[in-house]
Amino acid sequence: MNSLSVKAKNKMTLIVHYLLLLMLAIIVIYPVYFALSYTFMTPQEINTGAPNFLPESFYLGNIIEVIQTTPILRFILNSFIIATAVMIGELITGSLAAYAFAFIPFKGRNFIFALFLATLMVPSEVTVIPRYLMMNALGWMNTYQGLIVPHLATVFGIFLLRQFFMQLPKELMDAAKMDGAGHARIFLTIVLPLSRPALGTLAVYSFLNTWNQYLWPLLMTNSETMRPVQIGITMLENEEFMEWNLILAGVTIALLPSLILLVFGLKQLVAGITAGSVKQ
Amino acid sequence: MQNSEKAFERPFVLNKAASPAKRKRLRKEQIIGYGFIMPSVILLSAFVFFPFFQSIYLSFFMTDPIGNIVAFVGIQNYMDLFTDPEFLNSLKITFLFTIYTVPTGIFIALLLAVLTTSKAKGMKVFQFAFSLPIAMSVGTSSVIWLLLFNPTSGVFNYILNSLGIPSVHWLTDPNWALTSIALMTIWMTLGLNFIILLAGLQGIPKDLYESAKIDGANQIQLFFKITIPLLSPTLFFLLIISVINALQAFGQFNVMTNGGPMNSTNVFVFSLYQEAFVNFQFGLGSTRALILFVIILVLTWLQFKVGEKKVHYQ
Structure with missing residues (x-):
């Protein structure tokens, strides 16, 4: 009858829907846009007294200056070393333990697994004081091992991989066993190659998590050369004379790895988060 | 999920009546199992379990600035x-x-x-x-x-x-x-x-x-x-x-x-x-x-x- 007006009404709701989304997206993105755009503005563009929303130039001077005048590259290198080491460690310890919990019937397996799961209820802040005292006693303050070793095994990683391993087709493993393959061979040639999606998820998750850590590196480092980028960046801000464009250039450099990972690994990250959440 | 739970609940039995060869294989499997979880057990014990109990212990004491125990104060910390x-x-x-x-x-x-x-x-x-x-x-x-x-x-x-x-x-x-x-x-x-x-x-x-x-x-x-x-x-x-x-x-x-x-x-x-x-x-x-x-x-x-x-x- 009046299909035309229904169509028009639908079009109107669609437009309103898009406008609303666009407005909300601008608000959500603004803080990141602010950091990125100020990074590439000239000092004159910034010092106009009012926020500048549209940069006119693509000025690289801030990036160059922040690299030359602050140890930001050293911070990045530290974070990179720490996050990579933790990621590799978590993948190794996590996949080994997950394999045992999924496929090897050893005595006390249920009990140990339950004990592991119980630690999910202990937030790291609860154990941070003794860990700090331990590092102090070992002389591991301001060292890579102090920042890396405590995080080499996580229950989240073990749990995530175990859940994935359990869903692998049992026939494959049975067939390999019939051929006389031992656990080590099944683990290396069947389970690990088939688990690439889960391993990828854990890798992305663990790298980002370590890269973004705050409290532990704050406690463990007091020398500038050992600081990871998250702590380093807040120190830049503390320097009174620092210009906004330089601070934000530092922020942009610190953000880059997580932004890249977000662009390429969002799917994996989402898979990890949902696996971690739904299965609980 | 259901399937995996079942697999997990599979009861562990080291059957006494099993042949010696089978028992030996099962025992070997046990050792492999412990070997696989060992890295995680050591790391989690050192950096989660031990610190957790240490936290409980410390909460009943007064310490000096490098963390040495100075005096037992019981639940005084909690009361304070x-x-x-x-x-x-x-x-x-x-x-x-x-x-x-x-x-x-x-x-x-x-x-x-x-x-x-x-x-x-x-x-x-x-x-x-x-x-x-x-x-x-x-x-x-x-x-x-x-x-x-x-x-x-x-x-x-x-x-x-x-x-x-x-x-x-x-x-x-x-x-x-x-x-x-x-x-x-x-x-x-x-x-x-x-x-x-x-x-x-x-x-x-x-x-x-x-x-x-x-x-x-x-x-x-x-x-x-x-x-x-x-x-x-x-x-x-x-x-x-x-x-x-x-x-x-x-x-x-x-x-x-x-x-x-x-x-x-x-x-x-x-x-x-x-x-x-x-x-x-x-x-x-x-x-x-x-x-x-x-x-x-x-x-x-x-x-x-x-x-x-x-x-x-x-």
Whole structure:
């Protein structure tokens, strides 16, 4: 009858829907846009007294200056070393333990697994004081091992991989066993190659998590050369004379790895988060 | 899931009647099993189990600045804590911070998730935009928002001023500081909330909506009769982890306000940090850590209890 007006009404709701989304997206993105755009503005563009929303130039001077005048590259290198080491460690310890919990019937397996799961209820802040005292006693303050070793095994990683391993087709493993393959061979040639999606998820998750850590590196480092980028960046801000464009250039450099990972690994990250959440 | 549980419950039997060869193989398997979990057992024992018990132990003692035990004080640390006005204040502030951030954060994320699950074109782009804050660490977010909150050249006061409203001292006014950090925290946690709710929404079977539509239900009815009930496990899960995260908030306070002005942002973990790593009172710090643990334990327990009920109900 009046299909035309229904169509028009639908079009109107669609437009309103898009406008609303666009407005909300601008608000959500603004803080990141602010950091990125100020990074590439000239000092004159910034010092106009009012926020500048549209940069006119693509000025690289801030990036160059922040690299030359602050140890930001050293911070990045530290974070990179720490996050990579933790990621590799978590993948190794996590996949080994997950394999045992999924496929090897050893005595006390249920009990140990339950004990592991119980630690999910202990937030790291609860154990941070003794860990700090331990590092102090070992002389591991301001060292890579102090920042890396405590995080080499996580229950989240073990749990995530175990859940994935359990869903692998049992026939494959049975067939390999019939051929006389031992656990080590099944683990290396069947389970690990088939688990690439889960391993990828854990890798992305663990790298980002370590890269973004705050409290532990704050406690463990007091020398500038050992600081990871998250702590380093807040120190830049503390320097009174620092210009906004330089601070934000530092922020942009610190953000880059997580932004890249977000662009390429969002799917994996989402898979990890949902696996971690739904299965609980 | 069900399948995996069954596999896991498979009873372990080292059958006495089994042939010696088989028994030997099973024993060998045991050793391999322990070998596989050994790295994790050692690391978790050293950095989770041991420190946890050490925390309990420390909470009954007074320590010197390098953590050596000076004197056994029993439950004195706990008694001191609950008569310490500063600690009670930090409990109150943490509570307020949770109230400010959690419901608002979930509500906004739910709105965004519902808006981006429509069939209209381009939703992937918006989904990416709303997930963006997940890439932000507490360090970088705090630095960016510190500049946004800047009283003279920050964007917030610029907007207020252009509307004819006088400037607000976002982070240095005791009436505003907590609200300002709550605003920043809502933004910072939006990405995670959004991703979890989006996954929950996408898990709701489409045909439910279709058949309800045929029965003549309108959008609002669909939302309250189908979306909300089916999303309730996800919402509840998100509620609990959001509360736990809010209780653990620290970085943004350390960078943006340092607990001030006038202790108005001295949240739980910040006071723990102050006590243990600024005043070097490790015993008193551990007491705080354990109280945090008990609160989180209760919340997790609640999550499991209600979670179980939901499963039975369906």
